[in-house]
Amino acid sequence: MSSEPTRRIVVVRHAKAEWSDADDQERPLAARGRKDAPVAGRWLAGTGIVPDLALVSTSARTRETWKLIVPELPQRPRTVFEDRLYEASLGELIAVLNETSDEVADLLLVGHNPGVHALADALAGEAEADLLPRMNRSGFPASALAVLTLTGSWKGLEHGAARLVALWAPHA
Template sequence: MSAEPTRRIVVVRHAKAEWSDVDDHERPLADQGRKDAPVAGRWLAGAGIEPDLALVSTAVRTRETWKLMVPELPQRPRSVFEDRLYEASLGEIIALLNEVSDEVADVVLVGHNPGAHALADALAGEADGDLLARMNRSGFPTSAVAVLTFTGSWKSVEHGAGRLVAFWAPHA
């Protein structure tokens, strides 16, 4: 009998967006966001994280964030632009993760707050060192990245199922 595989969920909040008169879904990245997104990609690459699948909200700011992160990664994962991530509740995000094929080891999810922070916080049944406190103190700022591991099937992703093993933010 083989051991359950260890999987990773990388939760990324989109980079800093402009506040403008356009519809919220259409808001582009601000200059600071265009600077921070590639830095987040370099952090992922430096941490040795090579996701197999990217689930990205269809909002302009999340798609732009991902577009700027990808060139920094050692390989481009399959990317799925997912309408359900825009304004998704915690339960909706977990349901989406439960649909991921078990052939996928690591997923990066590029989304929005409050969902991104809620997901990382809810899944973190355990955390290395003071990572959970640091993440929660920070409020999960734009371009923040939380890395969680868990064992088992994607269908088993639920509250407390993971371990927070890394948290990074560009200005923290």
């Protein structure tokens, strides 16, 4: 039996945003996004996962998604709004996660596609039941959440290091 601590990461794609002529980083949530984000929060609360840390992209739509999710949680985790999550590639997302303190057992990340889908897919070396093909068929829609478990340090996080244990998306 491994003495390495078990960690969880919840990967969240921001809720549905409006298309507008505004700067991409300032796009607000659409009505559907404002409806779906609290439902995502209630689903997460139902899993019993209470994140120690939330890393949230600085875009308006990710901040608004988080603002609607967090009241549904049993307690508010420490939240860091991170510029590097906006339009981050898979490598950039892993680099940010590698900087996480090992005192954090459960981490939540709110970001953007295609990066968050690529992150969940790349980390998932294994998956419960049909979750991996289901996630890849769905394309990780707005408000989707993927829960992955892993052992070891955040500094050692790499491709295939986690197990996809839960997946939720609205309207699925």
